[in-house]
Amino acid sequence: MSETFTKSMARNIFYGGSAFFFLLFLALIFDTESALPETDNRLNITEQVAHGKRLWEVNNCIGCHTLLGEGAYFAPELGNVYTRFGNSKEAIMGFIKSRPVDGIPGRRSMPQFNFTDEELEAVAEFLKYSSEINTQGWPPNIQG
Amino acid sequence: MMYQSQSVAKPYFIAAIGLFVGQILFGVILGLQYVAGDFLFPEIPFNVARMVHTNLLIVWLLFGFMGAAYYMVPEESETELYSPKLAWIMFWIFLVAGALTILGYLLVPYARLAELTGNDLLPTMGREFLEQPTITKIGIVVVALSFLFNIGMTILKGRKTAVSLVMLVGLVGLAVFFLFSFYNPENLVRDKLYWWFVVHLWVEGVWELILGSMLAFVLIKTTGVDREVIEKWLYVIIAMALITGIIGTGHHFFWIGTPGYWQWWGSIFSAMEPIPFFMMTLFAFNMVNRRRRNHPNQAAVLWALGTGVMAFLGAGVWGFLHTLAPVNYYTHGTQITAAHGHMAFFGAYVMIVLTMISYAMPMLRGRKEANSNASQVVEMWSFWLMTVSMVFITLFLTAAGVLQVYLQRYTDTPLPFMQVQDKIEIFYWLREGAGIVFLVGLIVYVTSFFVGQSEAEATAKE
Numbered sequence: 001m002s003e004t005f006t007k008s009m010a011r012n013i014f015y016g017g018s019a020f021f022f023l024l025f026l027a028l029i030f031d032t033e034s035a036l037p038e039t040d041n042r043l044n045i046t047e048q049v050a051h052g053k054r055l056w057e058v059n060n061c062i063g064c065h066t067l068l069g070e071g072a073y074f075a076p077e078l079g080n081v082y083t084r085f086g087n088s089k090e091a092i093m094g095f096i097k098s099r100p101v102d103g104i105p106g107r108r109s110m111p112q113f114n115f116t117d118e119e120l121e122a123v124a125e126f127l128k129y130s131s132e133i134n135t136q137g138w139p140p141n142i143q144g
Numbered sequence: 145m146m147y148q149s150q151s152v153a154k155p156y157f158i159a160a161i162g163l164f165v166g167q168i169l170f171g172v173i174l175g176l177q178y179v180a181g182d183f184l185f186p187e188i189p190f191n192v193a194r195m196v197h198t199n200l201l202i203v204w205l206l207f208g209f210m211g212a213a214y215y216m217v218p219e220e221s222e223t224e225l226y227s228p229k230l231a232w233i234m235f236w237i238f239l240v241a242g243a244l245t246i247l248g249y250l251l252v253p254y255a256r257l258a259e260l261t262g263n264d265l266l267p268t269m270g271r272e273f274l275e276q277p278t279i280t281k282i283g284i285v286v287v288a289l290s291f292l293f294n295i296g297m298t299i300l301k302g303r304k305t306a307v308s309l310v311m312l313v314g315l316v317g318l319a320v321f322f323l324f325s326f327y328n329p330e331n332l333v334r335d336k337l338y339w340w341f342v343v344h345l346w347v348e349g350v351w352e353l354i355l356g357s358m359l360a361f362v363l364i365k366t367t368g369v370d371r372e373v374i375e376k377w378l379y380v381i382i383a384m385a386l387i388t389g390i391i392g393t394g395h396h397f398f399w400i401g402t403p404g405y406w407q408w409w410g411s412i413f414s415a416m417e418p419i420p421f422f423m424m425t426l427f428a429f430n431m432v433n434r435r436r437r438n439h440p441n442q443a444a445v446l447w448a449l450g451t452g453v454m455a456f457l458g459a460g461v462w463g464f465l466h467t468l469a470p471v472n473y474y475t476h477g478t479q480i481t482a483a484h485g486h487m488a489f490f491g492a493y494v495m496i497v498l499t500m501i502s503y504a505m506p507m508l509r510g511r512k513e514a515n516s517n518a519s520q521v522v523e524m525w526s527f528w529l530m531t532v533s534m535v536f537i538t539l540f541l542t543a544a545g546v547l548q549v550y551l552q553r554y555t556d557t558p559l560p561f562m563q564v565q566d567k568i569e570i571f572y573w574l575r576e577g578a579g580i581v582f583l584v585g586l587i588v589y590v591t592s593f594f595v596g597q598s599e600a601e602a603t604a605k606e
Contacts (some may be wrong), residue, residue: 005376007306011379012378016216016384017386018383018387021387021390022390024390024414025391025393028394029337031336031375031398031403032337036331036334036402036403039401040333041333041401041514042331042334045330045331053335054173056268057271058255058258058263059254059255060191060192060275061191061194062270062271063190063194063254063272064190064194067402068336068399069476070396070477071272072194072272072479073478073481073482077477077561102186103180103181103185104181105182106181107181107182108181108190108562109182111186111189113255132333133332134401135400136399136401137473138398138476139476140553140554140558141553141558143552143559144552144561
């Protein structure tokens with residue numbers, strides 16, 4: 001780089017540019033926050049959904065699955081599992097409940113979490129709520 | 145070594161390498177579970193092994209960054225570290241907290257760990273990469289603050305160089321953005337939105353400052369190029385990193401319930417994110433070509449050049465590959481993401497820490513400037529084994545990802561996830577093979593510390 005472009009000019013671009021784009025980012029986040037109520041399905045966040053989210057977390061479901069495409073890629077996407085299972089909470093609960101304790105020989109298997117009926121219901125409600133978030137048309141199809 | 149207190153870097157580097165070995169062992173386990181699904185089930189299910197793999201990575205890189213700072217800052221500031229004792233205390237706290245957390249993952253079911261550590265009081269667990277119990281997170285904050293205090297006081301009392309200031313800004317950013325890990329709203333969309341404030345603004349934001357500063361330091365030392373020139377490059381690179389990377393966060397806000405305009409902001413800005421990485425490649429090669437001296441530690445120079453190339457490929461090229469919204473619509477959350485994640489973390493952050501260890505460790509172990517030739521040859525072998533096998537891991541995962549995208553998302557007759565996984569199994573086997581070569585490379589790397597110790601120091605070629 002030539003002598004006319006000095007280190008202090010480079011430094012000023014760094015501080016000025018970073019500050020400007022950080023403020024712009026904050027403005028966009030602020031705008032996003034005000035637009036979120038229309039897309040994030042917050043009206044359906046019940047106590048049961050919140051409980052379901054907590055169960056989702058403390059059982060580390062994200063360690064195998066994706067949810068809205070984020071997480072691990074070892075097991076199916078669950079953001080749309082409610083629709084994939086025919087809009088049925090019972091199907092979700094039945095699947096979780098029926099996982100064999102010792103797994104399936106040679107294959108990937110979900111652990112048996114020994115949920116109570118109330119917990120199963122909460123997890124299913126949480127996944128139903130997740131499926132109703134407006135994700136701009138993602139995933140491309142029902143397979144997630 | 146110019147200052148006695150730089151020696152506190154040594155335990156940090158040793159811990160980093162030890163945890164790196166653990167990380168890779170679990171990586172090999174995970175790779176096997178991809179093809180033999182019942183391997184170690186139900187004792188160590190995939191989610192647990194993955195948590196150990198990713199958390200060990202984060203912890204050992206943090207050890208590496210802290211060790212690097214303890215080595216660099218006294219030398220840059222031309223003064224002893226403010227408190228070597230504090231650095232030692234924090235070393236043990238961080239190591240014990242890290243080890244206990246990993247043991248917790250392995251020995252008790254995760255839900256039980258959450259219960260035992262009082263997750264209900266302040267629920268922060270169970271989110272990708274932020275799985276640590278809340279108490280561990282608080283510990284990380286305490287360690288980070290003490291560390292920043294120590295480094296900050298050292299810089300304050302000494303010479304202030306661009307290298308150490310950029311390092312400090314990066315480390316402060318690291319600590320500040322980590323605070324978002326304590327925010328876990330019930331609203332899933334907002335949870336995800338702020339989760340990225342930690343994850344993205346770390347690896348595609350402030351960590352790049354740390355990376356740039358470490359690279360600049362090693363290049364100043366090994367090439368003898370004028371500091372003014374190197375620091376100018378450094379400022380331009382990190383300016384581009386933040387100018388593109390901050391709004392570039394938007395490439396994570398395409399499909400998580402956020403407004404559609406992020407598809408524009410995210411695509412445009414993140415498409416420019418390769419620029420700083422490309423400049424880093426140019427920077428490394430330019431400085432080495434314009435070197436005023438031949439440094440006897442050729443292994444360190446090799447790592448520095450390798451960082452420039454691999455960070456650009458992994459973070460820049462493989463990131464660009466799936467960052468545009470219309471492409472990401474199909475690739476989001478597939479093996480393409482995994483491919484990018486592996487090469488980007490290795491190329492940018494693993495390699496820069498290994499660069500710094502390669503440069504500093506000989507001095508920390510009593511050499512004047514470099515290890516013996518014998519040791520360097522072994523170390524360079526490990527460089528090639530790890531780098532080439534990581535290229536193959538990435539290529540195999542990319543192939544798996546392309547097929548997955550096609551079969552599961554692109555074709556007119558999409559197949560269910562697990563059926564697709566069976567069809568792409570061959571690439572998971574190949575990836576596992578490459579992973580084992582990586583492990584061999586790592587063993588060779590560790591061996592290099594024990595080879596040629598009694599032999600004379602390498603001398604610079606004229």
